[in-house]
Amino acid sequence: SPFSVSGEIVVNEVNFVRKCIATDTSQYDLWGKLVCTNFKISFITDDPMPLQKFHYKNLLLGEHDVPLTCIEQIVTVNDTKRKQKVLGPNQKLKFNPTELIIYCKDFRIVRFRFDEAGPESAKKVCLAIAHYSQPTDLQLLFAFEYVGEIYHNPAKKVNGIDPGGGGGGIGSASGQQTPLFETYSDWDREIKRTGASEWRVCSVNEGYMISTCLPEYFVVPSSLADQDLKLYSYSFIGRRMPSWSWNHPNGSALVRMANIKDVLQQRRIDQRICNAITRSHPQRSDVYKSDLDKCLPNIQEIQAAHIKLKQLCVNEPFEETEEKWLSSLENTHWLDYVRSFLKHSAELVYMMEFKHVSVVLQEEEGRDLSCLIASLIQVMLDPYFRTIVGFQSLIQKEWVMAGYQFLDRCNHLKRSDKESPLFLMFLDCVWQLLEQYPAAFEFSEVYLTLLYDSARISLFGTFLFNCPHQRVKESTEFAISKNIQLGDEKGLKFPSVWDWSLQFSSRDRLLFHNPLYIGKSAPCVQNGAVKTFKRSKKNYSSTLRGAPPALKNGIIGEQEFLPRRNSMILKLKPEYLQPAESPNHSMEQYFRDWFAKPADLHGVILPHLSGTQIKLWKLCYFRWVPEAQISHGGSITAFHRVSLLADEVDRLHRNLRQYKSNSLQGHCSDLDQSRMYFRANGLNDTSSAPDFLSSSFPFSPVGNLCRRSILGTPLSKFLSGAKIWLSTETLANED
Numbered sequence: 001s002p003f004s005v006s007g008e009i010v011v012n013e014v015n016f017v018r019k020c021i022a023t024d025t026s027q028y029d030l031w032g033k034l035v036c037t038n039f040k041i042s043f044i045t046d047d048p049m050p051l052q053k054f055h056y057k058n059l060l061l062g063e064h065d066v067p068l069t070c071i072e073q074i075v076t077v078n079d080t081k082r083k084q085k086v087l088g089p090n091q092k093l094k095f096n097p098t099e100l101i102i103y104c105k106d107f108r109i110v111r112f113r114f115d116e117a118g119p120e121s122a123k124k125v126c127l128a129i130a131h132y133s134q135p136t137d138l139q140l141l142f143a144f145e146y147v148g149e150i151y152h153n154p155a156k157k158v159n160g161i162d163p164g165g166g167g168g169g170i171g172s173a174s175g176q177q178t179p180l181f182e183t184y185s186d187w188d189r190e191i192k193r194t195g196a197s198e199w200r201v202c203s204v205n206e207g208y209m210i211s212t213c214l215p216e217y218f219v220v221p222s223s224l225a226d227q228d229l230k231l232y233s234y235s236f237i238g239r240r241m242p243s244w245s246w247n248h249p250n251g252s253a254l255v256r257m258a259n260i261k262d263v264l265q266q267r268r269i270d271q272r273i274c275n276a277i278t279r280s281h282p283q284r285s286d287v288y289k290s291d292l293d294k295c296l297p298n299i300q301e302i303q304a305a306h307i308k309l310k311q312l313c314v315n316e317p318f319e320e321t322e323e324k325w326l327s328s329l330e331n332t333h334w335l336d337y338v339r340s341f342l343k344h345s346a347e348l349v350y351m352m353e354f355k356h357v358s359v360v361l362q363e364e365e366g367r368d369l370s371c372l373i374a375s376l377i378q379v380m381l382d383p384y385f386r387t388i389v390g391f392q393s394l395i396q397k398e399w400v401m402a403g404y405q406f407l408d409r410c411n412h413l414k415r416s417d418k419e420s421p422l423f424l425m426f427l428d429c430v431w432q433l434l435e436q437y438p439a440a441f442e443f444s445e446v447y448l449t450l451l452y453d454s455a456r457i458s459l460f461g462t463f464l465f466n467c468p469h470q471r472v473k474e475s476t477e478f479a480i481s482k483n484i485q486l487g488d489e490k491g492l493k494f495p496s497v498w499d500w501s502l503q504f505s506s507r508d509r510l511l512f513h514n515p516l517y518i519g520k521s522a523p524c525v526q527n528g529a530v531k532t533f534k535r536s537k538k539n540y541s542s543t544l545r546g547a548p549p550a551l552k553n554g555i556i557g558e559q560e561f562l563p564r565r566n567s568m569i570l571k572l573k574p575e576y577l578q579p580a581e582s583p584n585h586s587m588e589q590y591f592r593d594w595f596a597k598p599a600d601l602h603g604v605i606l607p608h609l610s611g612t613q614i615k616l617w618k619l620c621y622f623r624w625v626p627e628a629q630i631s632h633g634g635s636i637t638a639f640h641r642v643s644l645l646a647d648e649v650d651r652l653h654r655n656l657r658q659y660k661s662n663s664l665q666g667h668c669s670d671l672d673q674s675r676m677y678f679r680a681n682g683l684n685d686t687s688s689a690p691d692f693l694s695s696s697f698p699f700s701p702v703g704n705l706c707r708r709s710i711l712g713t714p715l716s717k718f719l720s721g722a723k724i725w726l727s728t729e730t731l732a733n734e735d
Contacts, residue, residue, distance in 0.1 A: 005060060005459070007142070007149035008039045012128035014121040018113040019043055019064065022626075032064075034100075034112055036128040039142045039458070040065045041102070043112070055698040056508040060459060063700075066104055068133040068142065069412050070456040073103040076126050087130035089414075097126050105456055107314050108624040134414040138470075139478050141412060142458040147475070147492045151484045178392040178498040181401045182468070184217050190397070191219060193384075196247035198222050198280035204229055211239040212469040213367065215401040219244035221276035228272075235262040235269050240366050242273050245374045245398060248381065251282040252352040254359050256374055256402070258366035277358050288351045289360045292369040296344060297337045299368055299409075299420035306421045308332035313621045329616065339614045341429050342607040345376035347587065353381065353604055354590045367403045367467075372426045374398050379430060383602045387442040387519070388512060391430075392498050396462075399423065403467035410455055410463065423463075427452050431617045436608055438516040440601040444639070446698060447512040449620050450504075454497045461494025510677040511698060515639065515646040518601060623696040634695025641689075643678035650674065 013035040021028035032045030043064035061067065074087040076097040083095050096119035102110045114122035135141060179186040187201045202220045204210055210233050220229060220243065233239040240258035247253050255277060260266045274287045297305075309332045312325075329335070348359050359377075361370040375385075375398045384390040399406075404423070406412075411419035427448050434441045434448070455463040465471045472491035479486050486492070495502055500509055591606065599605055607613075619635075622628040654673060678690075 005039060005146065006153070007145035007147075008037050010035055010037050011132060012036045012121075012125045014114070014117050014125045016116040016118075017043070017122075018115065019045070020111040020113060029113070030064075034125055036125055036132060038068075038132055038145060040067045041071075041129055041133075049700070055692060055700070056504065056511060058503050059505070060457065060503055064110075066102060066108070066110060067457045068129075069410075069458040070104050070106055070453075071102055071129070071133040072105045074126070074130050074133065075101040075103070077101065087126060089131055089134035089136065091127075091130065093123055093127060096120070096123050100126055100129075102129075103314070106453060106624070107310060107621060109314060136413070136415075138407065138413065138465075138474050141464065143461055143464055143494050144475070144478050144492075146459055147461075147494055148478070148482050148484065151479075151492065152482075176389045178389055178396065178496075180496070181215065181217075181393070181397045187217050187219055191247075194247040194382075195249060196244070196253065196280075198282075199244050199247070199253070202226065202229065208469040208472070211241070213238045213365075213403040213467045214240055214243065215403075215468050221280040223279045224273075224276045232269050232272070235260045235265050237261050237365050238367075240403075242277075242360070243402075246378050246382065248352045250353075250356050252285065252356055252358045253277060253280060254352065254361070254374060254377060256361050256363075256366050256370045259362065259364050274360070277360065281358055283356060285355075285357045287360055288348075288355070288357045289362055290344075290348060290373075292344075292361055292363045292373060296340060296369050296373075297333075299418070299422065301333070302337055302422060302425055303420040305332050305334040305337055306424070309334045309621065313625065335614050335616065337425065338428055338432060339609055341372055341376060341425065342432060342614070343609055345373055345380060345429075346591075346606050346609075348373070348377050349380050349604065349606065350587050350590050352377070354587075367405065368409075368420075368422055371399050371402055371404045372422055372429070374402075375426055376429055379433065380605055380607075383440070386440055388447070391443060399426075400462060401468055405466040406455070406463045407466045407470070412458065412464065423455060424452055428617050428620070431620070432614055433605060433607060434514075435615060436613065437599060437601060437605045438514065439518050440599075440605055441514055442517045442519060443512055444514040445617075445619050445635075449623070449699075450512075451497070452620065454503070457503075459495055459502075460497045462497040464494070507677075508698075510675060513675050513677070515643040515676055618695065619699075623699040624701050626701040628695070629701055630695040632689060632691075632693055634693075634697070636693050636695065636697040637689055640678050640693060643676040644680045647674055647676040647678070647680045650676070651680065 013033055015033050017032060017034040018026070019030040019032065020026070021030070030043070030045045030047040030049070032043050032047065035042040035044060040061060042062060044062075045064070049063070057063075075084055076087055076093060076095075077084040077099040078095040079098045081095055085091075085093065085095075087093065096114075098114055100112045100114070100122075102112075104110065138144075179189065181187060181190075184201050184203060191197075191199055191201065196219070198221065199219050200222045201217050202224075203217055204226045205214050205218070206216050208214075208216065210230060218241075220241070229241055233241050237258045237260075242255050242257040245254040245256055257273070260269055262269075274289075277287050278284055309329075312328050312332060348361075351357050351359050361373055363370045375394055378385045378394055378398070379391075382390075385394045398404075405418065406423070408416045408418040409420050409422060431445055431448055434443075434445060454460060458464065461471060465474070471494070475492035475494070476486065476490075478484075479492055484492070500512075594604075594606055595608075618628075650673070
């Protein structure tokens with residue numbers, strides 16, 4: 001059965017439904033049953049998908065399914081009466097719908113026709129979808145149903161996995177768990193990992209006694225006593241005391257802080273905090289404060305840009321001229337905002353890396369822009385956060401535990417005026433860095449895209465709440481109402497997004513791996529002893545770039561051949577910098593010097609910011625648009641070739657090791673050991689790319705509505721430079 005998730009129940013269903021594939025013809029339409037459950041809407045059909053199949057399978061969702069939390073808007077239409085209505089949660093429907101159109105938050109449009117279906121059943125399903133996709137209360141989200149079922153029937157665990165684990169399950173060789181930062185020891189390990197000897201884990205907030213929007217444990221300067229912290233806490237908005245994020249090997253710290261609301265106390269408390277941060281710096285360096293509310297776009301502007309971007313990718317017909325399309329893209333301001341977040345983070349990297357000063361990110365509540373900027377700074381400075389487990393731990397630390405309001409910002413309950421896609425903006429910024437430094441990241445863009453999708457699946461607790469305290473409070477209430485014995489646990493344990501095996505097979509999880517990545521953190525065996533790469537100031541510093549790039553990256557990027565002098569155009573705001581000791585030590589000079597040398601992929605990476613270097617993340621935004629698909633094109637073609645090469649190299653390494661150890665004991669097949677999704681059939685594999693590759697791989701836009709005649713003028717120049725989109729007709733003829 002397609003409804004095998006614990007706690008999932010079918011609410012309503014209707015037979016003889018047609019799923020529309022194209023607006024101008026019904027020849028590709030699929031016949032089947034439309035089902036609404038308390039978790040998703042499902043379309044069950046025996047018809048094979050026309051033209052194309054999905055290339056990976058989500059274990060929780062069928063290929064036509066949409067999770068309820070991913071639904072943006074529900075429109076019902078009656079052709080004969082020429083009526084249409086957007087369905088709210090408890091509305092009545094005065095006409096029998098002939099058509100249902102569902103707009104999804106991930107830019108999909110799905111359309112169903114009820115010409116042959118029973119009119120009453122069709123109406124009931126539409127009302128059920130409207131009701132279940134717009135719950136009035138957090139405890140009505142599916143995760144609660146699922147967890148309640150698991151606690152009552154422990155045998156029902158999906159794939160036999162406990163809810164709440166940090167699951168390293170990515171098919172990573174290390175199999176490490178992702179630290180969730182819910183415990184004292186996770187924070188303590190992070191202090192030791194970054195060498196922050198003058199900082200300590202503070203537990204004044206245990207049981208959320210002081211602030212409900214901070215985690216129970218966070219890190220503060222050793223010189224600040226718990227008593228003082230309790231006292232100061234009253235002056236901060238949300239009682240959010242300053243908390244440490246990360247330490248640079250040179251001793252500079254990254255700290256996040258909410259605004260001080262008590263104007264009279266402001267100078268005094270501010271001074272106390274800054275003095276304590278200075279005392280925690282080995283050189284007793286100054287503190288540089290960055291007021292994020294003053295220098296970055298606010299959450300309303302980001303939301304407005306996202307709405308315009310969605311209109312462009314979802315509603316605008318693609319046959320418009322390229323010039324008009326590109327100027328419309330510019331008018332969304334989305335890429336401007338991506339650029340401004342990367343630029344600001346790079347400027348703060350300069351303060352920590354070159355000026356050796358600690359940086360304090362100040363923001364009104366300290367739980368929106370500072371999540372994004374703190375994370376980007378760490379991705380640029382610390383190669384650990386460019387590995388899969390490191391990146392996941394970064395999101396836990398700077399978003400989930402720091403109280404980013406996922407419930408409101410993702411608008412899971414569909415009634416928040418606080419909706420804003422900051423988390424997507426972060427993933428987009430990381431994608432820009434991945435695009436510019438492909439060999440510096442262990443994960444692929446498919447991983448980033450699936451991570452974004454996972455925030456819209458209401459089974460996981462990771463991206464469901466506004467703060468850790470809300471999870472504990474709401475789930476404790478829920479447990480009491482359902483007679484669930486909690487024992488010593490603080491609230492219910494929800495499944496974690498980082499348990500990727502809940503969603504994907506181990507084979508599909510190989511799509512997360514970036515074949516270009518040159519890992520330094522992988523343990524290597526020397527003389528029988530396992531040695532792991534430890535970062536030292538030397539190999540960590542951005543000044544060590546001696547090795548020729550060809551050797552270092554394993555691949556020569558075109559940027560190595562292009563003049564890099566002005567490739568990052570950073571106009572300095574005069575108010576930004578304190579006067580530099582001498583003109584040649586200015587920020588501009590730092591960037592100029594940095595870009596003049598090849599990047600050390602295990603050190604600092606900085607973004608290229610000029611016009612064409614900030615791009616639209618096509619895989620994420622165009623994957624459901626059939627008109628935008630390039631058959632046998634897109635970046636996946638390079639991904640495929642590089643995977644084959646990397647697989648051959650891995651195979652040679654294994655053969656060498658085997659040859660050296662001269663034993664065949666414990667020999668497992670090559671296939672089990674490969675970390676690549678695409679594998680070489682042997683050495684010197686020159687086989688051509690598989691037929692199913694397209695620019696939206698591994699997603700398939702077919703089955704999502706094509707908004708106009710499938711024949712049309714492609715934006716070929718913008719999308720690929722040469723490849724022309726394949727029309728569906730051409731595809732149909734190939735069968």
